[in-house]
Amino acid sequence: MKKSGATAGFQAAAGAGVIVALMLPFSRGRLEATLVGHVLVQMPLLVLAGWLLGSALAEKLERVMEQWNRFGVAGFTFAIFVMLFWMVPRSVDTAIAHTGYEIFKFAGLPCAGAALALSFPRTIPLLAGALKAHFVSMLAVLAWLYTAAPVRLCNSYLASDQKMLGAGTALFACAFAIYWALGPLFGLPKPQPTIASGAAAAREAPGGARI
Amino acid sequence: MANVSALVDRSTAVGAKPALTAVKLSMGLGGLALVLLMLLGLCMRLAQGGLLSMEPELFYEIMTAHGAGMVGIAALTGAGIMWFFLARHVQLTAAVYWLMLCCFLLGVALVLGAIFVGRFAGAWTFLYPLPAHSGGVWETGAAAVFLAGLLSIGTAFLLFYLETGRAIIARYGNLSQALAWPLLLRGSQDDAPPPAVVASAAVIVFNGIGIVVGAAVLAISLINLYAPSFTIDPLLAKNMIYFFGHVFINATIYMAVIAVYEIIPEYTGRPWKTSRTFAAAWSAIMLMVLAVYPHHLLQDTVMPGWALAIGQVVSYAAGLPVIVVTAFSLLVYLTRSGMRWDLASALLVTGVFGWTAGVMPAIVDAVIVVNRVMHNTLWVPGHFHFYLLIGEMAMAFGFMAWLTRADVPEGLPGASYWGFLAYLIGGTGVAVTFLIGGAMSVPRRWAVHVPEWFMQDRAAAFFALISIIGTIVLLGRYLARLAAAAKA
Numbered sequence: 001m002k003k004s005g006a007t008a009g010f011q012a013a014a015g016a017g018v019i020v021a022l023m024l025p026f027s028r029g030r031l032e033a034t035l036v037g038h039v040l041v042q043m044p045l046l047v048l049a050g051w052l053l054g055s056a057l058a059e060k061l062e063r064v065m066e067q068w069n070r071f072g073v074a075g076f077t078f079a080i081f082v083m084l085f086w087m088v089p090r091s092v093d094t095a096i097a098h099t100g101y102e103i104f105k106f107a108g109l110p111c112a113g114a115a116l117a118l119s120f121p122r123t124i125p126l127l128a129g130a131l132k133a134h135f136v137s138m139l140a141v142l143a144w145l146y147t148a149a150p151v152r153l154c155n156s157y158l159a160s161d162q163k164m165l166g167a168g169t170a171l172f173a174c175a176f177a178i179y180w181a182l183g184p185l186f187g188l189p190k191p192q193p194t195i196a197s198g199a200a201a202a203r204e205a206p207g208g209a210r211i
Numbered sequence: 212m213a214n215v216s217a218l219v220d221r222s223t224a225v226g227a228k229p230a231l232t233a234v235k236l237s238m239g240l241g242g243l244a245l246v247l248l249m250l251l252g253l254c255m256r257l258a259q260g261g262l263l264s265m266e267p268e269l270f271y272e273i274m275t276a277h278g279a280g281m282v283g284i285a286a287l288t289g290a291g292i293m294w295f296f297l298a299r300h301v302q303l304t305a306a307v308y309w310l311m312l313c314c315f316l317l318g319v320a321l322v323l324g325a326i327f328v329g330r331f332a333g334a335w336t337f338l339y340p341l342p343a344h345s346g347g348v349w350e351t352g353a354a355a356v357f358l359a360g361l362l363s364i365g366t367a368f369l370l371f372y373l374e375t376g377r378a379i380i381a382r383y384g385n386l387s388q389a390l391a392w393p394l395l396l397r398g399s400q401d402d403a404p405p406p407a408v409v410a411s412a413a414v415i416v417f418n419g420i421g422i423v424v425g426a427a428v429l430a431i432s433l434i435n436l437y438a439p440s441f442t443i444d445p446l447l448a449k450n451m452i453y454f455f456g457h458v459f460i461n462a463t464i465y466m467a468v469i470a471v472y473e474i475i476p477e478y479t480g481r482p483w484k485t486s487r488t489f490a491a492a493w494s495a496i497m498l499m500v501l502a503v504y505p506h507h508l509l510q511d512t513v514m515p516g517w518a519l520a521i522g523q524v525v526s527y528a529a530g531l532p533v534i535v536v537t538a539f540s541l542l543v544y545l546t547r548s549g550m551r552w553d554l555a556s557a558l559l560v561t562g563v564f565g566w567t568a569g570v571m572p573a574i575v576d577a578v579i580v581v582n583r584v585m586h587n588t589l590w591v592p593g594h595f596h597f598y599l600l601i602g603e604m605a606m607a608f609g610f611m612a613w614l615t616r617a618d619v620p621e622g623l624p625g626a627s628y629w630g631f632l633a634y635l636i637g638g639t640g641v642a643v644t645f646l647i648g649g650a651m652s653v654p655r656r657w658a659v660h661v662p663e664w665f666m667q668d669r670a671a672a673f674f675a676l677i678s679i680i681g682t683i684v685l686l687g688r689y690l691a692r693l694a695a696a697a698k699a
């Protein structure tokens with residue numbers, strides 16, 4: 001399935017635009033003022049921006065991905081590690097205090113998003129489904145973790161912020177669960193790569209094997 | 212046993228080998244584990260009846276192994292059935308079944324290690340805060356290994372549902388098509404899915420949700436073991452655990468009944484079709500299975516009243532649709548069909564009626580007024596032994612008998628007949644003695660019983676022995692025939 005150049009251009013512009021908008025001192029200050037704004041708005045938006053950029057580049061990177069990102073394994077591994085890093089309260093805290101961390105965040109999360117965008121279309125449904133199910137239950141666990149934490153976890157944020165973050169994460173978990181359930185329930189049929197057909201299609205046609 | 216193998220290897224819709232060996236292996240392993248765990252059940256009954264002296268610690272280890280193991284067996288045999296018949300209609304990837312089996316066995320090893328090496332004895336329901344507060348009976352590590360084992364088993368079934376779901380979507384477009392919603396809403400559907408697909412789709416949806424919730428509460432419990440200051444709201448934990456537990460154990464029968472839909476038509480010569488009622492029943496069940504679990508919390512007075520009211524009301528309703536549709540259709544199909552009885556058909560029909568009968572005491576107990584008296588008495592094991600032993604496992608043995616049937620009508624000759632009868636009478640006896648205990652207000656999960664209760668404990672042990680003999684006959688027949696087919 002070829003994407004028109006216009007779509008790719010639009011996605012790239014939107015992705016870059018979101019990142020720039022998030023970097024502006026005004027929005028940075030506003031969002032990082034609260035834990036919810038920081039973790040549940042800014043960070044997901046950075047990942048989303050990366051996703052848009054990644055989708056825009058998908059066509060160009062087809063060759064490379066073909067060799068280095070079979071079934072999205074490399075991309076997922078990278079994205080998981082970046083997200084694990086930013087799941088730790090200490091990292092969130094340090095991003096406020098140290099510019100180096102902040103820069104790493106603004107670079108790393110979009111890269112994780114791009115990696116996801118370049119990996120989901122090439123993976124097998126089994127892996128994609130397992131990751132999604134895992135993600136939802138991890139969000140639920142995180143929601144509990146932040147709500148149940150007996151101490152303040154961040155120097156820069158209030159303990160009450162943690163409770164709000166917990167509640168927000170629970171909402172996120174529900175939203176993702178519902179969103180991901182709608183596709184299999186009502187979605188339009190899509191061609192699916194399987195282990196066998198995916199590999200075969202990948203061998204035959206560079207640029208194929210996309211869902 | 213001539214020509215057993217010819218029938219064992221049946222061609223499928225797509226011709227691919229749908230992990231037939233793995234399914235046969237699952238059923239065999241399930242059968243063997245069943246015999247062992249039934250023996251443990253017998254030991255528990257003997258201990259309660261004062262005929263076998265057993266330390267309470269050991270009793271609870273055995274009870275944990277028996278509960279977790281039986282739930283696992285029911286799930287594995289149900290999954291084997293669902294996989295086998297789904298492969299007739301959609302294209303499944305055999306490797307995923309093997310992967311599922313590996314994760315499952317890894318989980319079993321962890322669970323057994325936690326119980327018999329680590330001495331974990333907190334019951335299969337791992338209800339918070341018991342795993343974390345053993346009173347010195349087991350170490351934190353043992354509880355952690357147990358929870359990790361359950362997580363591994365959960366992962367196994369997650370993979371199973373992802374693959375079966377993927378294959379169904381590849382064939383039918385999406386799950387609402389596979390649930391026959393167009394038929395349900397408009398009265399017609401081109402390419403309407405067969406009952407096996409409708410049932411599978413419903414199970415995938417509700418058990419998928421159940422497993423995700425289960426994984427979350429397992430992970431939370433694990434973290435809490437090592438970081439006790441992160442406390443869990445016990446009521447929330449109980450809600451999540453019983454949601455998961457109720458959905459998971461129910462799914463086992465809803466998977467096993469697929470064997471009835473697919474096999475009975477071979478006997479009656481009348482295809483089992485997806486009707487509008489059938490589709491409605493399965494969709495209703497899909498939603499209600501998720502909504503009825505509060506019937507486990509009827510004595511938790513801190514629960515909101517509306518949740519308990521839902522638990523009670525939906526329990527009446529949830530018991531009914533699929534059972535009524537299945538049992539009623541079965542009767543219609545059977546009447547004047549001139550069906551020949553053999554071991555497979557006898558067990559499958561028994562399964563449907565065992566399931567139906569077993570649900571009745573469950574519905575009774577879900578009435579709040581009754582529950583006030585019956586909660587946590589042996590009435591509870593009474594109903595679930597009924598529909599697991601005479602329902603789910605009977606369907607599983609029916610499937611196994613059918614897998615290994617000969618190509619000439621066999622009827623129900625000597626050994627098969629007596630094995631079947633022993634299984635049926637013994638199993639019913641096990642369930643009914645539990646129900647009697649419940650009616651006498653004997654509490655469930657008590658290692659030590661007072662002499663006034665010994666009568667029903669000992670009667671139960673007697674019936675258990677008979678049912679174990681029956682099981683050994685049925686399993687022996689299956690294994691012997693597989694061995695014969697392998698040699699031929």
Ligand code: HEM
Pocket residue numbers: 249250251252253255256274275277278279281282284285334335336592596599600604641654655656657671675676678679
């Ligand atoms: C010979 C047959 C069996 C006997 C004698 C037996 C006996 C028992 C006994 C004595 C208990 C503990 C009751 C109490 O609370 O005091 C029990 C619990 C249980 N049994 Fe069985 N059982 C048998 C078969 C089965 C089968 C076939 C299944 C499922 C497929 C099963 C599933 C369970 C479960 C889930 C529990 C609950 C454990 C708990 O309370 O944590 N049993 N059984």
Ligand SMILES: [Cu+2]
Pocket residue numbers: 457503504506507
């Ligand atoms: Cu229940």
